[in-house]
Amino acid sequence: MEPVAIVGVGMTKFERDRVRDTFGDLVFEACTRALDDAGMTIDDIDIVLTGSNDFFDGRTISSMAIMDACGSYDKNVSTVEGDGTFGAAHAVMRVLAGWGTCLYCAHHKGSESVMPLITNAMFDPIYERFLGIDSVTSAALQARAYMDRYGVTEEQCAQVSVKNHGNAFKNPYAQLPLQLTIEDVLASPYVADPIKLLDCCPISDGASAVVIAGAQRAKALDAKPAWVKGIGYNCDAYHLGDRDLSKVDALQAASKTAYAQAGISDPAKEVDLAEVHDTFTYLELMAIEGLGLCRMGEAGEFTAFGNTAQDGRLPVNASGGCISSNPVLVAGLNSIIECALQIRGDAGEHQVDGVKTAVAQGVNGPCGQSQCVWVLGGDE
C-alpha cells in the first residue's frame, strides 16, 4: 500500500444523556479538534467522509443533517454507514485514489433512542426479529458458544471488565471509569446468561474525527503522523444460524490481510499494543485470539497473567475500551485514534512505553459479522 498517514485526531468526551449538544455540535467539536491537531483549517481539507446510522439518528439520510458541522460545503462528501474502522478504511481509499486530504468524522447518540429496539432491527424481520433478539441477547448466545468451546470461565471474562474500567481512569475522554474486583463483576445481575451487567458496555453519546493524508502532505506538516501500515476487512454470514458463533473466521481473515500488508509475520511478537472491540467482556478474549496475539482459547489465561494490562507485555484497550465508552460506529474510530496517539507518544496518562506497532479492530453487524483490522506504525 502507498504510504498514507493519520495526521490529526479529535474526539469529544463520551457521556450518557449529553442533552446540551446536538449531533452537529458533537461533530463540530470533534472535527475542529482534529483540524487543530493537524495544524490545519477546513480550507486545507479536500474531501469529507461522515459516519452515521439513520435508525440511531431517527432521520432518513442522517448524514445530511451534519453537513455544516463537518465543514463539507462545496466539497466532495460521502457517508459510510458502519463502524469507524470501515469508514476510515474508505477515507484511506479516497486519499489513495488521489482526491486529496480527507476529514472523516463519525457521531452517535445512543441516549436518544431505545437501544434494544434499534439493535433488534438489525435482525431478519421474517425469521429472527420477532424473537426480540438484540445486541445483548445475541451476544449471550455467542458468549455461551465460545465459552463452551474452549472452557472459558465467567471469571476470565470478568477480568476484562476490571482491567478496562480501571484503565478508563487515565483517559479523560472515557465515560465510565470504575474501580471493580472480579467478585463485583461476578456478583452483578445476569442480563442474559452468561452475560452480567458489568460484562456490558454503557450507552454513550459523542463523536470523533481524523484527518488522513498522503505521504507528501503528511511529511510537509508539523503534525506527528501515524502511518497506516495495513487494513483488512472481511464479512461472515448474516443469519446467526449460518455461522458457528464460537469461531472468529472473518477476524482471522481480516488480520491476515492487514498483517501481510504491514509485513508482520508473528503478530504475538511484533504488535506492541491493541485496541479491540470489547462491548461485552468475552469479545475482548475472542479478539485477542482472532488477531493472533495468543492461541485460540488461551486469551483468558493470557489476560490472567497480566499480559494485556496497561503495563503488561501487550496492552489491550489501554484507553478503557468500548466497555468504558461505546458510541456505536464511533467506537472503531476511537480505537484507531488511540493507536495513533500511542504511536505518537501523545496518549497522556495512559501512554504505554515504546509503542511502534499498534493494531485496532472494529466490528459491524450482529455478533461480529464483519471485522476490520488496522495496523498503524511510527515509520513510513
Next chain:
Amino acid sequence: MAAAEDKKMFLVIESGNVAQPFRWSAGTYGSKFLTEIRDNKKFWGIKCPKCGKVYVPIRSVCGPCYAEMTELVPVSDEGNLITFSVVSFGFVDPSTGKQKPVPYGYAVIKLDGADSYLIHYIDETDPEKLKAGMRVRAVFEEDGKRTGSMMDIKHFELI
C-alpha cells in the same frame, strides 16, 4: 451522565408514538417454508448443489459457494441444542409493543437433516438444566391458530 440541571436547562423534543410500518416479502422460498409450517407442521431445508450443505430456513443462494439452490429436502422438527441463553432482562417486544415477561430462554438449534441452525425460544429457563447437545423438539401453535409466521412455532422443548 448529564447533571440534573442540564436536564432542566436543555430541551428535548419527543418523537411521540411514531410508527414506521413495513411490509416485508417472504419471497417464493420463504412463503413455502412458512406455509408448510402453518399447514403441515413440517420443516423444509434447501440443499446446495456444490457443497451439499442443507440450509434452514430455505433461501435461494449458498453464500460461501455463491451457487443457486433449488433442491428442497425435508428436515425434522427435532434436533440438537447448539447453544442457549436465559434472558433475565425484560424488553419491549417489537411484535406486540408490550414488555416481555422474564426469564425466558433462547436457543440455537440444529434440526436433524439440516446443516445451518434455527434460533428460537426454548421453554426451559434454568441455565443449569440446559447443555449443548441436548435433544429438542418444536412445539407448534394449535391447529387453526397458525398464521404463516415463525410465531407458528411456540417454542422448542427438551425431549
